[in-house]
Amino acid sequence: MAKLQKSIDKRDALVRATIDLVNNNGFHATPISKIAKLANVSPATIYLYFDNKQDLVNKVYVEVKAVFTDYAFKTYSPTMTVEEGFELIWKRIADFKLNQTRESLFLAQCDNAPIIDEASRQAGISHLKPLLDLWHRGKEEGVINEISDYLLYAYSINPLSFLMVMQQRGVLKIEASDIEQAYQAAWNSIKKCTNNG
Amino acid sequence: MAKLQKSIDKRDALVRATIDLVNNNGFHATPISKIAKLANVSPATIYLYFDNKQDLVNKVYVEVKAVFTDYAFKTYSPTMTVEEGFELIWKRIADFKLNQTRESLFLAQCDNAPIIDEASRQAGISHLKPLLDLWHRGKEEGVINEISDYLLYAYSINPLSFLMVMQQRGVLKIEASDIEQAYQAAWNSIKKCTNNG
């Protein structure tokens, strides 16, 4: 679609401006004119890079989600044990959510409100496949409890969401020990525990 | 503010219409005109019941949050043991989130996007005080681990959010056993575990 002799800087500035403004005002309260102004660009220029406002937010979502999953799986290898892999991925997700608050807040908004279209949502979910594969392997090996796949997300990823939002709002400052505690709790919930039933 | 000889039915219809439309389209993509139409009311009539659109969504949020916490704490009594109280509240929260999806989805949206104003957000949080009191009591009695108060929300409430969203989208159907598993996992994470460290 994009023939792209166009400035990558300008496109990046547009993406950044979109994230910042959507974080602060929500998608529908961020006019194209403000995105353009923050990116030092004419409103019309946006339409050289994106089809329309919806296409803009769809693409920003998928790209940010890709950055998120790239980070989460960066140092992971399928040759790791389930325990190692889970701990590694979980902690990198935590790290991302707590340090890349710009991106994380944007993803949280898109994931909880009808902003992006269904195809982009699916594209985002598909990036999490390595984690689902690891989860399956853990169940096959008997390391992880026999529970629904969907609980994977709920147990391992979600507990940090609230912390992230609170940190972003300046309510609390998260310490390394908090992360370690949160991880231990998540893992204890998931692993097969021989002294439990 | 409201002198209220006005119809309570009309007000209820406006609240219901707001929740439904915000759930489906997001706050800023739901015009006053559509809320009025769905509630079988003139746009002008809304301004007899609410100051403006922002005031409308603020009040709907606080009222829905109150319904949520009333339900969560309905059968709870501070004379219960920490274990009993925690299980009861957790399961009622789960029940609400999974069965009152209209209200839960609306709350999730308001909690994750800059829709409502800060005062309304605080008003919503303040309703959760009984749970925080229980948490403190659990720590005093040594039943609950010495971890940050903020983790309370992350551990005990949040794991259901993802499930709720998925269920609402028709991706999965949640069974009673799933709830029981999720509760056990949350509680196992929270309680002091003598065979841990």
Added chain:
DNA sequence: ACGAAAAAAGTGAACGTTCATTCTTTTTTT
């Protein structure tokens, strides 16, 4: 290596539409 012509990138103003809110009139209640 040069510069004119063509193409691409970028722009500010303007368009039609939609929005929240107000104004004026009608209906309902007391």
Added chain:
DNA sequence: AAAAAAAGAATGAACGTTCACTTTTTTCGT
């Protein structure tokens, strides 16, 4: 008949998008 409630039409502001135009970059014959 007076007052409150509700309605619908009206209004000005703001929005996404397009248009006509300018500026910058690339192409290419010499």
